[in-house]
Amino acid sequence: MSEMIALSVFRYDPEQGDKPAMQAYKVPMSKPGMKLLDALNYIKWELDGSLTYRRSCGEGVCGSDGLNINGVNGLACITPIAGLKQPIHVRPLPSMQVIRDLVVDMDHFFDQYRQIQPWLKTETPTPEHERLQSPEQRAELDGSYECILCGCCTTSCPSWWWNGDRFLGPAALLQANRWIVDSRDEAMGERLDQLEDSFRLYRCHQIMNCMEACPKELNPTAAIDNIKRKILARKS
Amino acid sequence: MGGIPTNRFGEVVYNGPEGERSCAGLYAIGEAACVSVHGANRLGGNSLLEIIVFGRACGNQVMKRLKQHRYHPALDKDCWQKGVERVESWLGELNRSGGSDCNIANIRLRMQTIMQEHFSVYRTDEVMREGVQRLETLAAELPEARLSDGNRIFNTELIEAMELENLMSLARVTAAGALARIESRGAHARDDYPDRDDTVWMKHTLASIRDEHVKLDYKPVRVRPMTVESFPPRKRVY
Numbered sequence A: 001m002s003e004m005i006a007l008s009v010f011r012y013d014p015e016q017g018d019k020p021a022m023q024a025y026k027v028p029m030s031k032p033g034m035k036l037l038d039a040l041n042y043i044k045w046e047l048d049g050s051l052t053y054r055r056s057c058g059e060g061v062c063g064s065d066g067l068n069i070n071g072v073n074g075l076a077c078i079t080p081i082a083g084l085k086q087p088i089h090v091r092p093l094p095s096m097q098v099i100r101d102l103v104v105d106m107d108h109f110f111d112q113y114r115q116i117q118p119w120l121k122t123e124t125p126t127p128e129h130e131r132l133q134s135p136e137q138r139a140e141l142d143g144s145y146e147c148i149l150c151g152c153c154t155t156s157c158p159s160w161w162w163n164g165d166r167f168l169g170p171a172a173l174l175q176a177n178r179w180i181v182d183s184r185d186e187a188m189g190e191r192l193d194q195l196e197d198s199f200r201l202y203r204c205h206q207i208m209n210c211m212e213a214c215p216k217e218l219n220p221t222a223a224i225d226n227i228k229r230k231i232l233a234r235k236s
Numbered sequence B: 001m002g003g004i005p006t007n008r009f010g011e012v013v014y015n016g017p018e019g020e021r022s023c024a025g026l027y028a029i030g031e032a033a034c035v036s037v038h039g040a041n042r043l044g045g046n047s048l049l050e051i052i053v054f055g056r057a058c059g060n061q062v063m064k065r066l067k068q069h070r071y072h073p074a075l076d077k078d079c080w081q082k083g084v085e086r087v088e089s090w091l092g093e094l095n096r097s098g099g100s101d102c103n104i105a106n107i108r109l110r111m112q113t114i115m116q117e118h119f120s121v122y123r124t125d126e127v128m129r130e131g132v133q134r135l136e137t138l139a140a141e142l143p144e145a146r147l148s149d150g151n152r153i154f155n156t157e158l159i160e161a162m163e164l165e166n167l168m169s170l171a172r173v174t175a176a177g178a179l180a181r182i183e184s185r186g187a188h189a190r191d192d193y194p195d196r197d198d199t200v201w202m203k204h205t206l207a208s209i210r211d212e213h214v215k216l217d218y219k220p221v222r223v224r225p226m227t228v229e230s231f232p233p234r235k236r237v238y
């Protein structure tokens, strides 16, 4: 008999419209280094085909399986079972509209990402070859380009819980900063104008939940700080 | 590198009676496409070339076409039915199954096991022939598979079922193509035919499934660059 893992998983069936409930499952510990996603897959493939969650890459690259795991946001696919207190409580990302079980509506999150216009903006004519960067300029992007838009940070931010309709939240702001610090981008002024707003940017009170939550160990707080400093600098 | 055959503009091509034709307005790029430049292996640099060269070429082609053809031609008014039927055939017959051997996850696992055991790193005629047989038997079981989830909202078991249908087709054409190719090339390494045979086999396998049977055809590899001299293929040594 292999060791059994106890899980308590959030269930919500929109067709029945019943109240959400936690459901208990037991899953065998099948391999050393087993991740939470392996346990969810075991439930879906062996015990209960109706359990619904998002997943794709299985290795912390696609950002699909952001979940609330024992009260902390993280990616199921890179969270080892071994370190988790049992029964493992698995819930959808907090403050989000639940579509079904662990699947939440990410539309507003991605809409806020779109609002920061995450693409290179230039005015100078397109050079014949690519726009070059020095290794130092490229290094400025470290710590932002790795973001996989999983939403773990934004949905852990109390300011976003209360003002998420207008406050952009840590993920979108980290990305806003990614374009502000990009040496090839020529729209910094326009970007700062768009952000200089008591809600869009200044609802961040440096609570740092976002940094704690990020499974890629990024630091949205520092990025937000940098935007604030850029805005201050152009005032003086 | 295999994929949906395209020309260098990312337009999907097919073999008609008058030779190669492109499907206007249908495109494939990157991992999904075979523009016939990569050779037989799927190597690290492929994706870069696909993005930077063919992604751009395809984007330009799309823009060009949209300028001339703002709207697509009128669709057959029943064209949606096949898709709906496919979904309904899964949702319509829940759980009426011969037990857990016949669920999606189980058939997928058996398919993966066959591919792993019969079409992995070192291949021989005997091993692959048996593999093709096992795979064909398994594929015939797939229509018996049933879902346990009949929900119409975010049904990921349904998605997995449809993915499995696609994967099964891919596994079948991959297996048949590998068995037929009596040489070693790229990742296709045969113990019984260890050498590459450019006279006979420097060609792409074109596979299709018609009336439930895998059919194989071939087309030449493009070996003449347009602006520079070509160099002849050489043996790859390590």
Ligand code: SF4
Pocket (backbone or CB within 6 Å): A156, A157, A158, A159, A160, A169, A170, A203, A204, A205, A206, A207, A208, A209, A210, A211, A220, A221, A224
């Ligand atoms: S530091 Fe700012 S963005 Fe991050 S959790 Fe706190 S309030 Fe939210």
Ligand code: SF4
Pocket (backbone or CB within 6 Å): A146, A147, A148, A149, A150, A151, A152, A153, A154, A170, A171, A174, A213, A214, A215, A216, A217, A218, A220
């Ligand atoms: S910053 Fe981290 S937690 Fe936030 S979306 Fe990006 S990867 Fe996820």
Ligand code: FES
Pocket (backbone or CB within 6 Å): A054, A055, A056, A057, A058, A059, A060, A061, A062, A063, A064, A065, A066, A075, A076, A077, A078
């Ligand atoms: S499944 Fe892709 S990040 Fe977890």
